[in-house]
Amino acid sequence: MGSEYRDRWIECAADAMRIRGYYFPWGTKHIPYSSIRSFRRVDIDNFTGRWRIWGTANPRYWAHLDPQRPKKEVGLILDLGRFVRPFITPDDTDAVEAAIRAHSKLGPAEDSGRGPVI
Secondary structure (H helix, E strand, C coil), X not given: CCXXXXXXCEEEECCEEEEEEEECCCEEEEEEHHHCCEEEEEECCCXXXXXXXXXXXXXXXXXXXXCCHHHCCEEEEEECCCCCEEXXXXXXXXXXXXXXXXXXXXXXXXXXXECCCC
């Protein structure tokens, strides 16, 4: 099974997205593309979780493990129709957006500017 996109933490395969380091201590979250209702692109800064490398201060969102997050400027919030929404910071956000749109038949991500407090 090949991947359309893969970095250390995020993989977009033909059947699903996989987020490594999502569960403690190193568990992977599998998300079928059909489960993604929508997603939005957000700018991250010191207030919205740039320095949080794992977890959350906000029970509505969960950030996967990403020690490189302080160097990143953009993230994606996935709406799976559940209370907690995964917050991901892939190395190539545009490639992950394209993979999600291609497999889930969603339009472009809503660009909401600054993200929530993570």
